[in-house]
Every structure is written in C-alpha cells, then in structure tokens.
Amino acid sequence: MSFSLTDLEARVAERAKAPPEQSWTAKLLAGGPPRAAKKFGEEAVELVIALTEGEEGPIVAEAADVLYHLLVGLKARDIPLAAVLQELERRTGQSGLAEKASRPR
C-alpha cells in the first residue's frame, strides 16, 4: 500500500480551504484549535475503549479516526507532520526505558 500519513496531511491541507459546509476538516478548523483538540480527545477515548474491548474492526476504525483528527489538530496549530516524524526519528536512537531513567529527578 502506498498511502501514507503524509498523503493524508496533504489532503487535510487541501480540504482546509473548502467551505466549512462542504468539508468536515474545514468545519473543525473553523472552530479553531480548541474545537479540533476536543474532537481529537473524543476520538482518543473511543480508541481507548476499542483497545480495551479488543475487537480488531473497531480498533482499526477508531485508530484511523485518531490519526486523521491528530493531523487536523496539528493543522489547527500549523505544525507540520514532518516535525513530529523528526522527533520520532530522533527518539529511535534510545530505548524508552533508558530515556525515562535519564530524566532529572
């Protein structure tokens, strides 16, 4: 499969310019960062429930909602996905446990 989060980010940026009555993306962004953040939070809770229950179909659907709404939240703050990917790449050099142990107490 060739579809990537970067493709979805481009789609979000394109739809952000649409009239809000024609686009969920534009409608969310018209409400500003707090509206996008609230919706992301709702979707995250729905994913938590699906992960707890353990059925693959709902987990996949809710994870897709979370990723899409994450990209809308980033767009609302004009933060490129590349910045997040760069941070993730930076972290690949160190285990999560080692990073936690290195934090000042």
Ligand SMILES: N=c1c2ncn([C@@H]3O[C@H](COP(=O)(O)OP(=O)(O)OP(=O)(O)O)[C@@H](O)[C@H]3O)c2ncn1[C@@H]1O[C@H](COP(=O)(O)O)[C@@H](O)[C@H]1O
């Ligand atoms: N991936 C998505 C995507 N995932 C979820 N959603 C929408 O997110 C909305 C909220 O989903 P919910 O299931 O939570 O619906 P709900 O609980 O009834 O929501 P509420 O109205 O109650 O807040 C729905 O309208 C979904 O269709 C998405 N809307 C858009 N995209 C992508 O964004 C592109 C542009 O979409 P538009 O901006 O609508 O043109 C699409 O082509 C897709 O690629």
